[in-house]
């Protein structure tokens with residue numbers, strides 16, 4: 533009986549529930565805006581990655597509709613057979629120009645981009661030096677590659693240097709250093725300049741995941757490489773179209789040869805159907821917007837809001853870790869406390885998602901707040917009032 537064979541499933545769920553580790557997503561009813569309706573309640577939304585509000589931009593909507601009329605609803609094939617449309621080609625050329633690199637390859641998601649790229653770059657007989665707090669898609673890419681994995685402590689370039697220097701790590705064929713640009717749970721930024729120095733000194737490949745830095749850091753949101761003036765020093769830049777760029781997909785930006793090799797070997801690209809034309813057309817418009825004065829203004833507004841909101845939370849006395857970006861965690865301790873904080877905030881009209889183990893350490897459960905360019909001063913003040921009330925109630929401040 534299936535029921536007998538899968539008995540462990542119910543037991544595992546029961547155990548997760550007892551530890552407070554089970555969550556179910558709230559349902560968004562309508563658009564992803566600063567005030568949005570989740571589970572039937574209109575709340576201030578501090579949980580979306582729609583950093584610049586582009587998911588709802590009229591120009592993206594129009595481009596998507598036009599593409600459906602011209603090309604249909606789906607691509608109908610994987611990119612490597614019949615699925616590469618002129619639209620995909622246009623998007624990649626535009627992104628390469630935007631990122632100031634020779635070439636770009638667009639994958640179906642950021643997750644797929646990380647997996648496909650890491651597996652192409654390294655394998656058995658190679659080593660990956662992976663940052664302690666890297667995103668799960670990097671971790672899974674590392675595991676699937678078959679390379680040895682050595683983890684270095686969070687943002688500690690000196691510890692990375694020691695690993696690279698270690699004689700034990702000298703015999704590997706290739707050595708890949710991989711890190712998030714902005715860390716997704718803590719909102720702090722990788723010390724990329726120091727990492728680039730280490731990569732150059734020890735002849736390692738350097739790869740940066742800019743999922744949360746795409747559209748957020750650098751001029752017009754060109755990413756962490758642009759933000760830190762590191763053009764030409766990062767071998768592999770991963771970015772996403774799914775967050776600030778308002779659509780869906782991931783990409784790898786780098787040299788022509790790197791992109792050509794990915795086209796030959798990256799399994800997540802080779803073996804999965806191409807993006808629908810509506811998504812690609814909207815993504816092209818979002819890159820065009822970022823290159824325009826309107827895009828630059830949106831990025832500035834995002835940072836103005838971020839500074840205002842973060843400063844107020846810190847002044848109230850919340851533990852916000854070491855965040856330097858629009859992602860500001862409010863650390864509550866246990867997963868039960870984080871769930872309570874999130875629930876009470878929701879009752880007060882604010883949606884800030886609770887994040888618990890295994891996504892973060894067991895004693896560092898939190899709600900994660902994400903600021904956007906869409907939030908008004910009124911939205912932010914209302915959210916801050918709710919944080920003050922609930923924070924006092926739960927003795928977090």
Ligand SMILES: Cc1ncc(COP(=O)(O)O)c(C=O)c1O
Pocket residue numbers: 641642643644646667669712716741743744772773774775780781782
């Ligand atoms: C750091 C990081 N890398 C990669 C991804 C995956 O990107 P995508 O949502 O486009 O698959 C995410 C998104 O959740 C992320 O936070």
